[in-house]
Amino acid sequence: MIEAICFDMDGILFDTERLSVESWIAVAEKLGLGNIEKGVYGCIGLNRTDCRIFLKEVYGEDFPYDYFREQTSALFQERVEKEGLPMMKGAGELLTWLQEKGVKIALASSTGQEKVLSHLRRADFTDFFQVVIGGDMVEHSKPLPDIYLKACELLGVKPENAIAIEDSPNGIRSAAAAGMLPVMVPDMVEPTPEIEELLYHKCDSLFAVRDFLEDML
Incomplete structure (x- = not known):
């Protein structure tokens, strides 16, 4: 679940x-x-x-x-x-939809927390997230699992019951090592065969992520 x-x-x-x-x-x-x-x-x-x-x-x-x-x-x-802060297509729509579904939402970024919070405020995204973790809040960030384990702990969910939405190989490695379900939306780097093996699913856009999650939530 x-x-x-x-x-x-x-x-x-x-x-x-x-x-x-x-x-x-x-x-x-x-x-x-x-x-x-x-x-x-x-x-x-x-x-x-x-x-x-x-x-x-x-x-x-x-x-x-x-x-x-x-x-x-x-x-x-x-x-x-x-x-201006460049937005990814479908980000606001996906976050709004998840919030309406009552799903717990976290942000786990390797970027420092101060910059993360600044970006969220600028985009008016702050209220979507119950937990926000920056890379400076853990000793080692991705590809080690620390940041995702911390996110799941603070959300009060087991990693196997949480999906991580990532674009980078290091992020996928981190989520997989934490025991989560990694969903990749490639941006700058396409997945290698090694990364493909770790994926729960691959989507070509955030709109496709919503379609994928439709029957799961």
């Missing part, structure tokens, strides 16, 4: 992963850091702690992580202020 739905944020509710990738590439070019694409795609789904570790493993201990993230965050925020 499905009792709860846990959402990732970037790439699921908001089209922010695309904006982040563009910001990373622009800053890397400005600083002369070379090709950053391996780093940026590898960091999708990671919190800041694990992202730092990954980037220094890939580019060496001299990689200027703090300054780089300061600059990418500033550029990202500048574009959000100028262009």
